[in-house]
Amino acid sequence: MTVVSLDSVGGAKDSSEVAGASLFDDTPIGDLSDDQLRDRVVGYAGQLAAMTARFLQLLVAFDDRHGWSGEGIRSCAHWLSWRVGMSLRTAQDHVRVAHALAELPVLQEAFGQGRVTYSKVRALTRVATPDREQQLLNFALSATAEQVERLVKSMRDIDRGQGDGVTELIESSGRWEWKLDGxxxxxxxxxxxxxxxxxxxxxxxxxxxxRIAGDDDVPLNALHAPDENGEPKAPDAEAPDADLHEQRDLWRGVPxxxxxxxxxxxxxLHTAVEIPETAPGAEILVHTHAKDWEDIDDQPIATDPHLDHGPVLADVEVEEASCAAVLREVRSNRKGAVLKYGRKRRxxxxxxxxxxxxxxxxxxHPGCGRTRHLHVHHVVPWGQQxxxxxxxxxxxxSTHxxxxxxxxxxxxxxxxxxxxxxxPSGSVIDIAPDTHAPGGWEPDQSIDPYAPAPVGGGRLKLGxxxxxxxxxxxxxxDAADATEHTEEPIAA
Incomplete structure (x- = not known):
């Protein structure tokens, strides 16, 4: 990377020039000069970075303690989406970055000082390890966020290419079994x-x-950057890598x-693939409680509800299976004769x-909005009129x-x-809880006013x-290996 002084391009100035002036006063924006606006934009960016670092530290502890659980909340990201107002994708990214930073103390410290922004940290956590983070931080401090993204993409390609090749063919295999706990x-x-x-x-x-409302179907050319109208455009054959950093992240990684x-x-598959009217093993067969049978000779066996040749089901599981699902109800007598083989019903x-x-x-459910794999639920159960x-x-x-x-x-x-x-206590779950800024906030004066500005800079020579x-x-x-061998005891 060619180093260019930011002073020569109107960039960062000595922080002592700004220290005497308050970046956080209540001066009307219209009364600020261009230089004052620039100083405040950069200064506030540093404060935002430091506060985001603290926010992510709190988020890790909150997630580890499962403070978000209950009321049908399925994950920490779902809770953030509902309670804090983030989109689900943004919330998932914050949770991922927060947990990654917990293992990267050097990067965490620089983030807390406002020296690197969330955009840089989000990219670096995809490839950073405790052995790599210091060098990656040094690079990030003198690079733009776009350059960091390009480096990370290149590193992921390199890391994938360094794996050992497969030496023998592997045949796929699988096993299944019902456990004693059902x-x-x-x-x-x-x-x-x-x-x-x-x-x-x-x-x-x-x-x-x-998927939630607003998530589009994935187009064939979704991996290419959108054009000026927001539509996916075809790749440029002359510059195939030019727009890689603008690719839309419609697909998340493997959960x-x-x-x-x-x-x-x-x-x-259960819904889409039609099966014959009778197809044991390809449909859900539930043996249920027997009621209202008067024939003593053919009185059904009083057993707990259970799957056909499977484990016992709790009553709530039977209710879930029978609520807007396709299943059969089967009843048998003590001799094993089938007395009722119910019709499939939806x-x-x-x-x-x-x-x-x-x-x-x-x-x-508040804060969910999923649009796939939905069930139609009877609020008052059908069996209760x-x-x-x-x-x-x-x-x-299905989760809720x-x-x-x-x-x-x-x-x-x-x-x-x-x-x-x-x-469960009876209190109402708000559809969209109110959010508000905490009172009495004071900026962290220890954050350098120009902390997030790159030091040096210039064109990135990626190779x-x-x-x-x-x-x-x-x-x-190599040095770590040498140290390890030196410390090994010598056999007598």
Whole structure:
């Protein structure tokens, strides 16, 4: 990178020139000169960086303690989206960066001093390790955020190319078994290509499962930067890498917990693929409690509800399965004879589903808004004389539908197709809680007024930068190996 003094291009000045003047007074903006505006914009950027660093430290502790759990909240990112007003994608990014910084003390310290911005930190945490962070920080302090993004992308390509090759073919295999606690355990060992296909499907399923209103279908050329009208444009053959930093992040990475996405994949196939009227093993068979049978000889067995050749189900699981799901009810007598093999049923009707879907436009739980894998829920259960009408039907995603049946929150029908959500204590869950600035805030005077401004700068020579960084890390690794061998005891 060619070093150019920022003073020569009207950039950073000596912070002592600014220290005497207050950057945080109440001078009307119209009364400020251009230089004063510039000083305040940069000064406030440093304060924002320092406060964001502190915010992310608090966020890690909050997430680790699961302070967000309850009331149907499914993750820390979901809580941020509901309570703080972030978009779900932004919230997920903040949680990822917060946990990454917990393992990067050098980068965390510089962030807390306002020397690097959130944009730089967000990029660096994708490739930074405790052994790398000091050199990456040195680079970031003299580079723009765009240059940091380009370096990180290049490093990810290099790191992927440094893995060992596969020496033998791997055959995919898998096992499943019902455990004693009633859970299903699935174990997979997949070949590289099968594994890539599986993870790609998980990413697609997770995207579809967590889509909210406003998330577009993914276009064929989604990886290319949008044009001036906001539409994806075709790649430039003469400059294929020119717009890589502008690619739209429509797809997130593979989630850490893939179970919800895999279940969503199963739900999709279960709904989309037609099966014969009788297809054991390809449909959900629930053996339920027996009631209202008068024939003593054919009196059904009084057993707990359970899956066909599967574990016992709790009552809330039976309710969840029977609420807007496709299943059969099977009843048998003590001799094993089937007395009732119920019809497949899906309630409510397709017309009612369209009405409720048009009304709710997604999961109705506060702060959710998912638009895929939705269930139509009877607020007053059908078995308790609840009507199958729009006044008693509401859309919930699979996560919140399960949380509702497990008692994490409740719903009340208010009439005229209006509903309210309640905590177990009975208090109302606000749809969009108010946010406000804390009173009595004072700027941190220890933050340099020009802390976030790059020191040096110039055009990025990407090949040279990556070559130097990897050479430094190779030397550090060799030195660590040498030290380790020196400390090993010599056999007598």
């Amino acid at each position: 859970s299903l355990r699935v174990s997979l060992r997949l070949s590289p290509l099968d594994g890539a296909r599986f993870l790609a499907a998980v990413v697609r399923s997770e995207y579809e499962r967590t 850490t917990d893939i179970a919800p996405a895999v279940v969503a994949m199963a739900d999709t 309630v409510p009707t397709a017309a009612l589903i369209r009405i409720v879907t048009m009304r709710d436009q997604g999961c109705a 609840g009507s199958t009408e729009p006044d008693n039907l509401i859309l919930l995603c 539908h399960r949380a509702l049946h497990r008692g994490e929150f409740g719903i009340k029908a208010l009439g005229k197709q209006r509903f309210s959500f309640h905590r 040279y930068a990556t070559e130097v960084l990897y050479a430094i890390w190779a030397l550090k690794a």
